[in-house]
Each structure stands twice: as C-alpha cells, then as structure tokens.
Amino acid sequence: MRAATDVSVLVERYRAVRARSLALIAGLSAEDCAAQAMPEASPQKWHLAHTSWFFETFVIPAGAPYRSPDQRYRHLFNSYYQGIGPPYPRAQRGLVTRPSLAEVLAWRELVDDAMLRAIINGSVDAAMLELGLQHEQQHQELMRTDLLALMALNPLKPALRSVELPASPSARAPLRWLPVQGGVVRVGHAGDGFCFDNECPAHEWLIQPFEIASRLVTQREYLAFMDDGGYRDPLHWLAEGWDWVQAGRRCCPQYWWRGHGRDWSRYGLDGEHLLSDEERDAERDAPVAHLSYYEADAYARWAGARLPTEQEWEAAARVHADALQALFGACWQWTASAYAAYPGFRPLAGVAGEYNGKFMVNQQVLRGSSLYTPPGHARISYRNFLPAAATWQRSGLRLAR
C-alpha cells in the first residue's frame, strides 16, 4: 500500500473525499439519514459517523490534540472490529436517534480538524490515511445503495430529484464474444498505487482459453429470461438458488414490480421506470442490476453460457480494456469465484487486519465497479464480495463461455 506524500496534495485529497460524503446527503432530511432498511444496510448518518470513527480509531496520531465528543462513540460506531471491542448490534443502527445528524456532522468537523493538522505537521501514517480515504469511498457507494434499499420500502416511492445520479450506460450494442488466450497470467495488484490487502500479492495464474461478452446483460435480455419462465424452472438454478426463489416467492429482480396493467416497472432513486414499454429503448437496453448471484448464475445457464472466474475477468480486462464495454461504472459483475485468499495473502498488521480477510467464506467475488462507485476508486484488480443472496448492491453480470 502506497500513498502520495506531498502535503498539499494530501490535504486536498482528504478534503475532497470527505466533502463528497457530505454531498451525498444533499436533499435528504435528518429522518432520511437515520433509518435503516434492513440489517445489511446502514443509515446515512451511520456511514457519516463510522467513517469518522475509522479516522479517529486508526489514523489520528496518538498524541494529537483531539478529544472525542463522546468516548462511547468508539463502541457505538464500530462496525465489526472485534479487536476494538464488541460492536454495537448491526441490526439496531437505525435506532440510534442520538447522537443527532447535526452532532455527527459536528464530530466530522472535529475529526477533520485533527486530521488536517496531523497531515500538515507530517505526523500521520500515510498508508493509514489512504486506507481511511479508500474506506470512506467504499461507504460512499453504500450510502447510495442503502438509501435505495430504504426508499424502495416507502410506498410513496419517492423520486429524489436533488440526488445526482449518473445515467447508466446503454448496452444496446450487439453482444460480441471476445476471445482470451489460455496460459499463465498475472492476477492481483502490482505497482505503486493503493490497493486493499485482498488484492495482494500479485501472482501468476493459469487459465484456459475462453470467450467473454463485450457488454453486460441488459434489462431487455433479462425480461426475455423471465418471459421464458426463468423463475419457474428449477433446472436453471443452483439448488440453493431455487430454495431462495421459492422461499422469497421471487419472480423478478429486486426493485422491480408489476403494475395493474401487468407491465414491469423498476424503482430507482430518481423514481419509477417503465420497463415493458417497447418504446423505452434506453431503459430496456440498460444493464440489469440488483441481481443476486443465484439470478446471475441462472440467467447465464439459461443463456447457454456461464459466469467468468475472477481471474478470467481480470485477464480479459487487461487484454481487452478497449473492447469491453462497461468494465467500470455501470454494475458490479458477479464472478464464479468464491472470495478467498490469494496465495501468500497476509492481512494488514494490527487491528485493521480485520478489514478484509475475515470475510473469506460464503461470499462471491464481483469485479468492475458501478454507477455509485466514487470516481477514481475503481481498478482492474479490485475485489468486491457479497453473499450469494445479496441484491441491494448494483450487481449485474457479464457472460463468459
């Protein structure tokens, strides 16, 4: 892990990343920021507090002139670092009406003061500073997906006009199959830039020849799967996926529903989008998102293809960087790879060692990045990971064969 060391660059970068978190709650009320849609999703306020907690706990130097507004925040806003102590129960984050949003924002300012002072006087650990910023960027993506999970449960289906959302790129172009040669390829992060511990060490990997789709699967294509009885035939599905379909009576992706005219619609933070209308090409040709791994896998099997492994995805991304559409910026792309340690993996030293490694079971890797990923945060070696049943992230798919 490396980080820039020029002070004014650091100051600017720190300010920009922190400011972006605040920008994300523009137009939201304190109420909007306090509620929690489900245990997996956190309130906006919690994200604003926890990212401050991270700097307070791991980055502000020991002797710095900083004093927490409340020692109990150390417990209250700990996400999962058992080395710090038992965290406050995740499922109750939406009950923390105090401290208020205003108090959390004031805390952010205290933390920012201490951080900026430490950056300027050179007492901050550059690697931990960068980790704190990357950490905050990860939470920025979650702020959007967790907000969507919340608003989608509101029967008023609010359209958040003040929320700036980049348009999802169209995938109207015909799908092309791009060949990738077999052989030994490099996997993982190398070079000077930042990466998370789980992208290391860079290593060699042997792959077989395969082909990868030039673009993501679209909502139009996914509708064809649905129309073909995709959710009714168990033979398309992993056994666990079929149980998931049955138990949740699933018949469409998350945030889709069928209106009175039997037409499919999709809810997004900018409101409702009609999907069944043949005329709405831009919408229908957008990549399908918010799929579980089960759905992505079932679609691929139905389509006579499969999901790429994460190593295949990375190899293809390196050799076809120009030809592959929407590698980044549209949807995270499920891979066939379970999340596991790279050969020779070592967690970060110290308490931050819990960051990534302890989740390496029962998760699937997703590659790329999404509409919600902050600018500059994505890279080819980046490994996102989610349980197979997760649907509240912007998770779509790219086929391989």
Place this chain on the structure above:
Amino acid sequence: MRAATDVSVLVERYRAVRARSLALIAGLSAEDCAAQAMPEASPQKWHLAHTSWFFETFVIPAGAPYRSPDQRYRHLFNSYYQGIGPPYPRAQRGLVTRPSLAEVLAWRELVDDAMLRAIINGSVDAAMLELGLQHEQQHQELMRTDLLALMALNPLKPALRSVELPASPSARAPLRWLPVQGGVVRVGHAGDGFCFDNECPAHEWLIQPFEIASRLVTQREYLAFMDDGGYRDPLHWLAEGWDWVQAGRRCCPQYWWRGHGRDWSRYGLDGEHLLSDEERDAERDAPVAHLSYYEADAYARWAGARLPTEQEWEAAARVHADALQALFGACWQWTASAYAAYPGFRPLAGVAGEYNGKFMVNQQVLRGSSLYTPPGHARISYRNFLPAAATWQRSGLRLAR
C-alpha cells in the same frame, strides 16, 4: 357513547387534546420521532399521523372542504382497520422517512382546520368526534411508552430533560388488606360519559368475598422476590411464563440492569435510577412497573397471593375508592382476567367496529391507569389489554387474596 354538544366546549376540548400530542414531542428531534424500537411500538411521528388519519377517515364529514395532502396516507397510516383496506406493515413504520415530521405536522393543521370548521358548523358526529379524541389520548400514552422503548435501546441512555414526567407516587405506606363483600355487583360503564364499546353493556356479576391490597407492589418488594431466586424457580411461574423467562434469559423487569458494582439500576426517560442503594427510599418505594403478566403472576404466587379478576378490581374500586392508593396514575394493574366480550357486547357499528372487539383473544385485562395516561382519560370501568409477554407499557400489580 355520549358527548358534550356545546360548540365552544367542543372546540376547546378538540384543541386541547390535539395540542397535548404536540406538546409530547417538545425537545425531540425529527430523528427521535421517526424511529421504531420494535414492531409493537410505533414512532412518535406515526402516532401524530395516525391520530390525524383517524379524524380524516372516520370523523371529517363526507362533503367537508377538506382534501388530503396525499391519498396514499389512507393506506400508509392505517393501523389495523381491514375494512379500510390492508394496512401498511406495522413492523416497517420506522422506515417511513417520508412524509417528514414537518409534513405530518402540516397535515395535522389541515385536519384541524377541517375538524374545527365541522365542529363549528355542527356537521360533525358528536360521538365519533369524542371517539377520535379518546383515541388520540390513548396514543398519547403510547407516545411515551414507545419513546421509552426506543431510548432504552440507545447505549448512550439519554436523559430527556425537556420531557415533563410526573413523579410516580410513592407506595411506602404499609400494605393493608381491604375486604370486599361477595354478591352481585355492577360491572361496566353506565351513565352519560364517554366509554369504549368494550366497557358495555353494564351488567351484573357475581363475586365471592375477597381482599385487595391497599397499594401497588413496590420496587423494593420486587427486589426481595428477585433476591429470593424468583427468576430461577420454575414453580413460581406459569408454564408459558417459565418458557418466556428461559427464552429471554430474563432475570429482572424490563429496563432494569446490573452495573459493574452488581447494583440494580432502572432506566427511565429522565435517565438512570439506582435501585440497590438502601438510602434511595423514594425510588425503592415506587411501584414496580413494566412487568409482563407472567412476572406479575409469579410475584403474586411467590407472595402467597394472587391477581384480582377485573370484576373484583372494579368492585373494589367502587367500594374502596378512598382507601385504595394509586388506583389511577401510577401503573396499569394486571388482572387475572383474559380480555373477553361482556355479556351482550356489540362492537361499534361500521368500520370503527374493528376498534376493540377483534382483539378479544390471548390478551389480559389491565385496570386503572398510569403515569402516562392523559388527565381525564381514566375511569373505573376502563379496560386496557395486553398480551401476557408485553413489558413496554407501565404495567404493575396490585395483589388480591
């Protein structure tokens, strides 16, 4: 059901009751008002909205110049009236960040305008108006208990200094056993004043001679039960109560906990109260509250007594109105009676008929009123009811034998 008909009295009463609901959120933030501690407890904002919903749905005359700010509120703030349509899921009330508190307060004003106009022009049904006001008063009590349930889950244990709370009456006086003669007594509401349908019809009931305690069981007495192993001996408990103790690993009343010095404390909206300190007589002699029916019943059995039936309670309240302390205003008092229809009971006509009758199974009756009950809302024939496991209401006990 009868109600006063003089317009200016009605206007004044309407205003006073509605204003009291607003007074209850003084000092609370929009966040405090939006969160939901558990499915059984509702957000403050929801109470403010639902009580307006009640007037909009049942009381504002059909042709009145009133227009709902949003037709969907009819669904969103319906509590349980299936005749109106399927209600919004109770467990998700804390997720409704929109409409905002401000919008709900604005809606209250619209409703108040329409209501006051209708009261003044005589177009309102006096009985339904009174029902709406009594309904709002019931929710005022819930606003306090639901707020307590929420704040108690906050590890900061906030002391709400702005919240006005009457002091709980002491019960230091020695317990006396007051005899009540057997014979036919009158049970239920008679006369001109308001009552709920479940208090009717007034009827005769045959009771056996018994004795009733002059005061409520105190926290001091309950500590003695605990110290005597009350929560460890299954023979004190109903079978279902013992399962409840085991499953919840219960060892004290709701909102009590043991600090580092092994001393018992109690959380209230005004902060923490030490219970183990021998010097704190005022606290220790206050009535024990937030007991489940199981706990009240187990305590009574341990004490060699029993709970009164609701008919016994009512008979005693009529004959010993002066001698019985804290009949009203301290704690609701569990009775041995399951909540059931009085002989000849008829629910209200129309949609409001769902108000009380449909809950007449698996609930126990509580009599009296509590610290949180609005002034003027209590009466001898009043029947409160709760599931046996409920602890978030101010439920205590008075012994009989």
Place this chain on the structure above:
Amino acid sequence: MRAATDVSVLVERYRAVRARSLALIAGLSAEDCAAQAMPEASPQKWHLAHTSWFFETFVIPAGAPYRSPDQRYRHLFNSYYQGIGPPYPRAQRGLVTRPSLAEVLAWRELVDDAMLRAIINGSVDAAMLELGLQHEQQHQELMRTDLLALMALNPLKPALRSVELPASPSARAPLRWLPVQGGVVRVGHAGDGFCFDNECPAHEWLIQPFEIASRLVTQREYLAFMDDGGYRDPLHWLAEGWDWVQAGRRCCPQYWWRGHGRDWSRYGLDGEHLLSDEERDAERDAPVAHLSYYEADAYARWAGARLPTEQEWEAAARVHADALQALFGACWQWTASAYAAYPGFRPLAGVAGEYNGKFMVNQQVLRGSSLYTPPGHARISYRNFLPAAATWQRSGLRLAR
C-alpha cells in the same frame, strides 16, 4: 377427589384402563409408534412410557418392591413437571428410538406388577391411583389425535383398517335454538366422583338469558362458510386469527384438501373422505372438527351467532341434557372462555400440583368430549383447554346467541 376403594373393583379398573392403552396400538408397527408429527404431538410410544412414568413417579408407594429398569427414564419421560427436574425437550420425543417399544412395554408390565401389588395390599393412595388412571385416559385421547397428525403428513395417506374408530354422530337434524334462563347457576364439580382440580371448587355464577344450538355445526355448514369466502374476508376474524390465516395460507380446516377435480376431501385414520359430493350426506352432515378457535369464532360471527362461555355451556348442559345432541362423544366444543382459575381454586398439593394450574393463560376452554375420549371419562364439569391456534384435537363448535 374421591375414588372407589373396593380392591377387586380397583384392580379391575386399573387393568382395564391400562389394557385400553395397549389396544390403541393394535395394528401399528414400532415405527408408527416412535415418530412425532410436531412438537405438540407425541409418539405413541412416548404416551405408553409417560403414563407408566406417572404411576412410577407419583403413585407406586415409596417402599414398594419396584425398581425402575433405568433411572434415566425419570428424566426422559417427564412431560412438564419441573418439580421432578428439567424435562427432556418435548420437540425431540420422536428421536428416542431407545428404549424400544418392546422395552417400554416391558416397563409397563413392571409398573403394572408393582401397582397391582400395591392396590391389593392397600398401600396405594386411592386418590393418586385414580388420578393416574384419569391421566392415562387423557393420553389415550392424545394417542389417537397424535397418530392422526402423523399419518396425515404421510403422502401415502394410509387407511388404518385395524384401527377401531366409532362413527361420528350425524348432525343432520335441523338446528334448534334452546333457551336458557338467566340467573345464578352452579358451575364446577360437586359430589363424590372424580374430577380434576381445575373443576373445583363448585361455585355460583350469574348468567344472562341466552339460546344454545341443539347440535354441532356440520361439515356441510362449514363448506357454506368457505364457499361464501369465509377465509378471504378479514372482517369475520379476530385480528390474531386473520394473521393466522394469512401466515399459514389457510383456506380450509386441518386435514382437508382439494383434489384435482377441485373437490374437497378430508383425511381421517380410516382414509380419505370425499366432502364435495352432494350424495355423501352422512359425511357432509357429520360435525366439523379440527377447527382452531379462530375458525370456530369466525364461523360463529359469519353465522350471526357467537360461541357460548363455558359457564353457559355447562348451564345449558344441565338444563337441556336430553335436548342437546352430541354434548359428548363427537367433538370438543370451543367456548368463548379463556382458561382461568375458578374462584377459590387450589392446585393439588405436592408435585402433582403442576398438573393443570400452570397452564392458565393463553388457552381457551373446550367443553364436552370427542369421538376419541375414552368411555366413562367425560362429564359436564370437565374443562379441556387448548391454545387458540390448535387444530390437531377434535375441536368443533356449538353456536350460542
């Protein structure tokens, strides 16, 4: 509680009751006797063991020449007597493949030897002996209902030809409303015969005038409720009942299902019975059974009537003993009364005091007896009780108004 004291009568009665339990498993395999349909229902073998346990634990005199085949049976076959020690988990009774059925039957013989010796030498407590026999008779009814619960889950829908089942009485006669005068009536058991503690003390009760149906509600009538959308209109149902309907997707009584031709059938231990066939009058006119309290209550509301209280039922049974059909022997009859202590109730002294009293919450009383009740076990003051959601007992209803 009183019991006959002539030794030869006692011996004969002991033998007859114990023999009847064995007769109930005629035609069943050891496998049939070992399985448990659900936590509430027990295996046949368990009933045979537990009834022996009861005699071993409570009735065989302390110094009698009896030695348990295994001291651990005292734990293993304890149902719910906490005074004896923590019972083996109820939900795991079907996992006890050892001791085998043969070993349990051998244990019965040991117990019988000891019991008969004690009866003959006069060392047995006559009241406890009678309690043991009555207890065994109660389990004889459960043996049938628990077996039905098990067989009904077998997709082969076995018809147990060897099982002797009395025919359910027809209720084809027109329903008549029999008036009962108001006034003070006697409730509870009086006289010399045996009764359970919960039937005592006999006491006076004040009832209002009412009418009671001359016969039970039939399957034909219940089909009319279903055809009228009974399971789809929440306004017929208690709130908790409607939740039960929705959660369980209920649309008919337990053990009913709809075949391919959309016809309703009912499963019984003697096999399938077609219900929709207009020609099958005998079946259609039989009393409807296996209803939950929620269903009985909903049917009554739909029919413009109500359930009688247990005191009303008892008063009617005393004054109209000849005119009321199927008071006994067809279905237990749900009453509107929650199961509670009679005024002055005292549990049995000693460990057997847990027999009845500790279940006095969240249960409804049923009166009468059923097809499965052993001969001689029923009486007017008998109080059966079940949770409102229970359907695996033969529970039907008789209307009142």
Place this chain on the structure above:
Amino acid sequence: MRAATDVSVLVERYRAVRARSLALIAGLSAEDCAAQAMPEASPQKWHLAHTSWFFETFVIPAGAPYRSPDQRYRHLFNSYYQGIGPPYPRAQRGLVTRPSLAEVLAWRELVDDAMLRAIINGSVDAAMLELGLQHEQQHQELMRTDLLALMALNPLKPALRSVELPASPSARAPLRWLPVQGGVVRVGHAGDGFCFDNECPAHEWLIQPFEIASRLVTQREYLAFMDDGGYRDPLHWLAEGWDWVQAGRRCCPQYWWRGHGRDWSRYGLDGEHLLSDEERDAERDAPVAHLSYYEADAYARWAGARLPTEQEWEAAARVHADALQALFGACWQWTASAYAAYPGFRPLAGVAGEYNGKFMVNQQVLRGSSLYTPPGHARISYRNFLPAAATWQRSGLRLAR
C-alpha cells in the same frame, strides 16, 4: 466414466455393494432406522429406500420386467432431482413410518432382481450402473454419520456394540512439514476408473511452493487450542465463524461435552470416550473430527498455519503418497477451496445432471476419506463438499503453510 463390463464381475460387485448397506443396519431396530436427527441427516430406512429409488429411476432399463410396489415412492424417495418432480420435504423424512422397514427391504429385493436380470442380459447401461453403486456407497457413509447424529441426541448415550467400527488411526507421530514444489500440476481425474462428473475434466493448475503437514491435527492438539481460549477470542475466527460460535454457544467440537468433573468426553457410536485423562493416549492422539470449517480454519490460524487448497492437497497427495499419514480412512480434510466447477466442467447428461453441479455455491471442498467411507470408494481426485457450518460428518483437518 467407465465401468467393468464382465458380467460375473458386475453381478458380484452389485451384490457386494448392496449387501454392505444391509450390513450397516445389523443390530438396529426398525425404530432406530426410522428416526431423523435433523433436516440434514436422513433415517437409515430412507437411505435404503433412496438408493433403491436411484436404481429404479435411473438404471433399470425401460422395458425391463419390473414393477414398483408403489408408484408414489418415486415422489417419496426422491432426494433432490427436480427433473423427476418436486421431492418430498427433506425435513419430514423421519415421519415416513410407512412404508415400513420391512417393505423397504422387500422393495430392495425387487430392485435387485430386476437389476441382476438386466446386468446378466446385458441391457443395463454400464456407466449408470456404476454411478448407482458409487451413489449407494456415498449413502453408506451417510448412514453411519446420520446414525451418530441421532444416537448422540439420545440422553441414554447408547453404545452400539453390534456396530462394527474400524479404529481411528493414531496420529501420535510428530508432525513433519513436507515441502511441495511450485509449478504446473495436474488436477482432477484421468484414466479409466470411475469418477464423478465434478472431478473432470483433468486440467493443469499452477501452484506456489508450500509445505503440508505429515498428519492430521489430533484431539490432544485441539484440546490445547480450547485450553488457550480458542473459542473465546474472536480474532482467531472468520467473522461468520464467530457469529456461529456465539449463536450456538459453541465451546468444543460436536459430540464433545464436559462431565461433572469438568473432564471432556466424546460420544461415538461405540459409547463414551474420556478425553481429559492424560493416560488415554490412544484416544487423545486420534485425529479430531466433526469440526466445522469455521473451527478448522480457526484452529489453523491459531496454530500459525492455514488450510491447504484442494489443488495443493491433491498435488501433495500425488508427490508424498507414502509420507502423508491418514490421507484416507480417518477424517475428511477441510480445504480452503470453495466448491466450484473445474474449467470445462460439464454435468452428466440427462436427469442425473443434477447430481453434483447444482451445489456449487456456499460449500467448501473436503478431500481424502473417512473411517466411514466404504472400502474402494476413495481416490485422490475425490471432491467431497459441505457447508461451512456442517459438523455431523467426520471432518477434520491437515495443516499447510
């Protein structure tokens, strides 16, 4: 997939495999064979029926003179083949008291007659025949582990003297670290013998140099982990593993418990084994078994090592076949690899295609074989797989680093 074609060899092999299943229930009663410990474990009778079902459904030739005793067995004993139709609910297998064990055994004979006839007249598909036999062998292992799961829940802790159990090999020898060179290795099945589809195709894999332990982790070593607070320090555990420890209040492996003297014991089908006694070296030096993946992973981290990947395990097994103790026959060995398709994997054609592929998510691969694996069933390329929380199989661990 290939299979021997000489008829008399096939007949002999068929008879031997089928006979071994019957031998496994020697000494068990019909009751023992009917009960189901938990949804994941099946009754002995079910295994005997389902393995017959497999031959009936997939192997007996279409026109053969065979007639099922009951067409409904096709549904009742289908495990998970959705292509055949919706299977009978897994969790209710213990409720199927009919057909009886005797009927299931008679069915086996019918199937055997038809199978032997088909083998002799050459009408059987040799590959499917072999698949049926391998399938039966897999169930033979499950018969033992499922029986253990059942007997372990019986408080009588039966010692099944009639059950033949090979002794677990000792692992007393000092642990040595055997080096394995990095490079491209062959993974998967090659050659003529039988294998399952998930072992194919054989392919090349690139591994890094590593070391593997010469023997399995012993119970003595695992006790040291426990004594060192292994179950109390979250930092040893995967996050999901720690949740599993907390939720299940785990403090030792499955089937271990602490007696009154605070000594650890282990239950096996042959009875209780004391573990804390320093003198019991043979027991203490036996490999630890019945670990979840979470426990195996936590132990490895505590020991400063890790689990091997399945490719590492296979490479080590090929180069150190002689030096590695207990590769087979003691415990299945957890690997760090999630169960996934090999590059180019194709499920079996037809309905048997559901055999392995549809479970390729949220499972970890185990390699080797166990005490319960039938002779001749193990091979180096064999891939067993289980959810991370599974403990009822004989799952232990071999360290790598």
